[in-house]
Amino acid sequence: MIKYLLILTVVLTTALTVNAQTSPKPLATLNKYPWTENDLLAPEVLAADIKNGKTPLIYNIGVVEDIKGARNIGAASHAEAIDKLKAEVVKLPKHTTLIIYCGCCPFTRCPNAQPAFNTLKGLGFTNVKLLNLPENLKTNWISKGFPLAK
Numbered sequence: 001m002i003k004y005l006l007i008l009t010v011v012l013t014t015a016l017t018v019n020a021q022t023s024p025k026p027l028a029t030l031n032k033y034p035w036t037e038n039d040l041l042a043p044e045v046l047a048a049d050i051k052n053g054k055t056p057l058i059y060n061i062g063v064v065e066d067i068k069g070a071r072n073i074g075a076a077s078h079a080e081a082i083d084k085l086k087a088e089v090v091k092l093p094k095h096t097t098l099i100i101y102c103g104c105c106p107f108t109r110c111p112n113a114q115p116a117f118n119t120l121k122g123l124g125f126t127n128v129k130l131l132n133l134p135e136n137l138k139t140n141w142i143s144k145g146f147p148l149a150k
Helices: 002-021 043-051 079-089 113-122
Strands: 057-060 070-072 097-101 127-131
Touching (some): 057 079
Parallel strands (some): 057 097, 097 127
């Protein structure tokens, strides 16, 4: 009887341990990007700010069209563009809101968002926002009639 209880205990313990180890977090909850949900800015919010004349500092860190009021930095996957971005922000207070966007492709393939975001955070900026363009600028901005530079 004791032998069976011991075997049953081992089997149950093993089953519970195996089950716990084979229940990983869903992939969607694993953030492989340096930004969080709080660092993303909805296009509607930025478009409303621009429309109301409250245009913050916006940096185009890609090779797409410029949003109204954006400063074109160029593809942040290139050192020259990162140097230009640093020169643009070097004298700003560290709490300044800085909005960056690329919009050439989805975040999962964007070569520009991470280098620019990491650079600004590395410089000590505490309010860096990435414009939430999950597909691209055309789909998530232009097709909605949001303002572009003329």
